[in-house]
Amino acid sequence: MVQKRFKRETCSLFHVKQTACDFFNVSRETKENTMIYFDNAATTYPKPEVVYRAMDKCMREYCANPGRSGHKLSVEAGRIVLETRELMAQLFNARKPDNIIFSLNATDALNTAIKGMINKGDHVITTSMEHNSVLRPLKQLESLGIETTIVQCSETGELDTTKLEKAVKSNTKLIVTTHASNVTGTIMPIKEIGELARQYNLRYVIDTAQTAGTYKIDVSELNVDVLTFTGHKGLMGPQGVGGFYIKDGVALRQMREGGTGSMSESLLQPELLPDKYESGTPNTPGIAGLAAGLGFIKEVGIENIKKHEEEITGYFLEKLAEIEDIIIYGPCKLENHAPVVSFNIINKTSSEVSFLLDNNFDIATRPGLHCAPLAHKTIGTIEQGAVRFSFGYYNTKDEIDVAVKALKSIVKEECC
Amino acid sequence: MVQKRFKRETCSLFHVKQTACDFFNVSRETKENTMIYFDNAATTYPKPEVVYRAMDKCMREYCANPGRSGHKLSVEAGRIVLETRELMAQLFNARKPDNIIFSLNATDALNTAIKGMINKGDHVITTSMEHNSVLRPLKQLESLGIETTIVQCSETGELDTTKLEKAVKSNTKLIVTTHASNVTGTIMPIKEIGELARQYNLRYVIDTAQTAGTYKIDVSELNVDVLTFTGHKGLMGPQGVGGFYIKDGVALRQMREGGTGSMSESLLQPELLPDKYESGTPNTPGIAGLAAGLGFIKEVGIENIKKHEEEITGYFLEKLAEIEDIIIYGPCKLENHAPVVSFNIINKTSSEVSFLLDNNFDIATRPGLHCAPLAHKTIGTIEQGAVRFSFGYYNTKDEIDVAVKALKSIVKEECC
Numbered sequence: 001m002v003q004k005r006f007k008r009e010t011c012s013l014f015h016v017k018q019t020a021c022d023f024f025n026v027s028r029e030t031k032e033n034t035m036i037y038f039d040n041a042a043t044t045y046p047k048p049e050v051v052y053r054a055m056d057k058c059m060r061e062y063c064a065n066p067g068r069s070g071h072k073l074s075v076e077a078g079r080i081v082l083e084t085r086e087l088m089a090q091l092f093n094a095r096k097p098d099n100i101i102f103s104l105n106a107t108d109a110l111n112t113a114i115k116g117m118i119n120k121g122d123h124v125i126t127t128s129m130e131h132n133s134v135l136r137p138l139k140q141l142e143s144l145g146i147e148t149t150i151v152q153c154s155e156t157g158e159l160d161t162t163k164l165e166k167a168v169k170s171n172t173k174l175i176v177t178t179h180a181s182n183v184t185g186t187i188m189p190i191k192e193i194g195e196l197a198r199q200y201n202l203r204y205v206i207d208t209a210q211t212a213g214t215y216k217i218d219v220s221e222l223n224v225d226v227l228t229f230t231g232h233k234g235l236m237g238p239q240g241v242g243g244f245y246i247k248d249g250v251a252l253r254q255m256r257e258g259g260t261g262s263m264s265e266s267l268l269q270p271e272l273l274p275d276k277y278e279s280g281t282p283n284t285p286g287i288a289g290l291a292a293g294l295g296f297i298k299e300v301g302i303e304n305i306k307k308h309e310e311e312i313t314g315y316f317l318e319k320l321a322e323i324e325d326i327i328i329y330g331p332c333k334l335e336n337h338a339p340v341v342s343f344n345i346i347n348k349t350s351s352e353v354s355f356l357l358d359n360n361f362d363i364a365t366r367p368g369l370h371c372a373p374l375a376h377k378t379i380g381t382i383e384q385g386a387v388r389f390s391f392g393y394y395n396t397k398d399e400i401d402v403a404v405k406a407l408k409s410i411v412k413e414e415c416c
Numbered sequence: 417m418v419q420k421r422f423k424r425e426t427c428s429l430f431h432v433k434q435t436a437c438d439f440f441n442v443s444r445e446t447k448e449n450t451m452i453y454f455d456n457a458a459t460t461y462p463k464p465e466v467v468y469r470a471m472d473k474c475m476r477e478y479c480a481n482p483g484r485s486g487h488k489l490s491v492e493a494g495r496i497v498l499e500t501r502e503l504m505a506q507l508f509n510a511r512k513p514d515n516i517i518f519s520l521n522a523t524d525a526l527n528t529a530i531k532g533m534i535n536k537g538d539h540v541i542t543t544s545m546e547h548n549s550v551l552r553p554l555k556q557l558e559s560l561g562i563e564t565t566i567v568q569c570s571e572t573g574e575l576d577t578t579k580l581e582k583a584v585k586s587n588t589k590l591i592v593t594t595h596a597s598n599v600t601g602t603i604m605p606i607k608e609i610g611e612l613a614r615q616y617n618l619r620y621v622i623d624t625a626q627t628a629g630t631y632k633i634d635v636s637e638l639n640v641d642v643l644t645f646t647g648h649k650g651l652m653g654p655q656g657v658g659g660f661y662i663k664d665g666v667a668l669r670q671m672r673e674g675g676t677g678s679m680s681e682s683l684l685q686p687e688l689l690p691d692k693y694e695s696g697t698p699n700t701p702g703i704a705g706l707a708a709g710l711g712f713i714k715e716v717g718i719e720n721i722k723k724h725e726e727e728i729t730g731y732f733l734e735k736l737a738e739i740e741d742i743i744i745y746g747p748c749k750l751e752n753h754a755p756v757v758s759f760n761i762i763n764k765t766s767s768e769v770s771f772l773l774d775n776n777f778d779i780a781t782r783p784g785l786h787c788a789p790l791a792h793k794t795i796g797t798i799e800q801g802a803v804r805f806s807f808g809y810y811n812t813k814d815e816i817d818v819a820v821k822a823l824k825s826i827v828k829e830e831c832c
Binding site for chain 1: 519521523548553556680684778786789
């Protein structure tokens, strides 16, 4: 494996000899009270207090069936669903709340977006940095006569759009990419890809699992047909709610049919939005929690959230680069870097490092392949996996300092 | 429309002249503090206190990604998911927790169960009492070359299994029925249907949305291949969690692929259960709430819950039969009657009656078609819809008395 080291600005290979390694001496009792959570790319934690309260209030006070029965509790449940739809539409600058569809999670949304748009014989282009929520549906579709091209990204996870353009064929129907890699944090050039899609009259699906709530995403400035999101990461809501924005007029088959509370006399699925894609009782308490998360984001300001997480990420990358025997993956420029950092300690498995961080230092991180095997092949970590630190609004530089000390201790094997 | 009246035991048409109709005189203030909720077939409300607490505890204390990262919070989140799977398996007497799959809701589960099992050219048999969560997927499949037969039930919603047997053809692959109608409460003979399915080597899917948590359901005593459930009704959990039991060895395609936290190096969806059907981050707080609901059911005893709800249902049917100008739908025998009662007041739309109950008496019920149009055709209410009272564990006979007074007042038009 190529040994890569990160350095701000130049990104050249370099090696910093560690001059001092303090043993990270914290008693078990203290640690248990100061758990550090760096697994925000999986699920942000903790949530704003308003999220807990909104969910509990919904459950206790009005959690009847939204949009069905018509009594006061049902109307109140319907109101929170509509309010959340409006907040999501505002966040993405969508024209109407009805362009926002709620589902189980981003994977559910991506399956609808991909499978609902293409037909046998169609060709789909994606990248080597995608999550299995994109790759596995595409692989499944290959067995049904869909053709796919996976454009190889650089070893920092970056996409050369000229490669993507070269992959366009006469039967290409769809491009699907993430907005930011969940492994390296690499930001994809979604505006440029959207322009390419427009130029070649292709559909474009963007997965914002790692960016929504932290990065400003304006669908009116992007050429995007479907933009999928999840509620439990940057949007600060709970697990169990994801969904997508769909552009007006985009033909997309629904993945499931059922009761929608509308046109109940018909055995045909309604065509109106959002009902076409929202069959069955929705997750009202989850949606209420998401509304509170979105309210929190509005209050703090998405620019402030991004600024804070970018600072934390930059600070960690700087400190990490000072530790010996560390290999850092991902883009060189901080502006291309979502708050997700993957690295390894030479001669240690990622699992071992994450285990020690958790067990000995109460620092929660994620090792392994992060459900994105081709991303790991791209950065050269398919065997070792990588330790992933992913940051959220509640992380602090002090926590980074603690983690860096812990990593130094692990490198020196003083801790274990 | 045929005017039907309900009488216990005989179920003959009869007419009871109301001898006294007290005006239901409750001040607004009092009513607001004594809302009566009779919409439990849509979503049970309220939930046991333990459900609220379990969800809040999950959100506040350990809601990381289950089965992914390996740190303590992730392990704790994984533990509650497994514990809930075990409780569900116990409830249905399934052999292994891995036979229990979690999804968004019963509709999501039914779409997987139906679409994942049949192929072009197959024939499916269902009944005229099904919800749109069964009928709409089947209608959609018709356009893809699937044949369906809808067996007509009686005007009380009851199924004659000989009619079902007559519908079996050489290409019949699947029978799908509800366990109990969400309109009339009519219980289907699922044991007999299962035996027929076995006899003809057909698959059988049962929808338990209206029965799980109230009726003892033992999959070892039924010939059932997939049994779908929802968490937010009789199971006393929150909205946002449904799922299914799948019998060992049943071939069923998944509806979505994605990250499962397992076999991450592979682009192919894992075949192992439950991962094959559970892509993406699950609704951990919802599942934690469901676990608490299941714990509550165990503590109270499912027989006691059934007994209570049956008593309430019987009491309401008796009292309802005493009101003039009421048409009651559904089965005659209480043992064939889930705690769901539909009726109409002659010359009033169901919407008007439910509106008055809600607005003037703070009694939450559901009017209209209840997402089951063929059931309404079967009982003769496709134009008028029906007022549905559906009972839960927290309903009382006192509430029934209040509601009956309110109905009398509406019949006499003294209230509006």
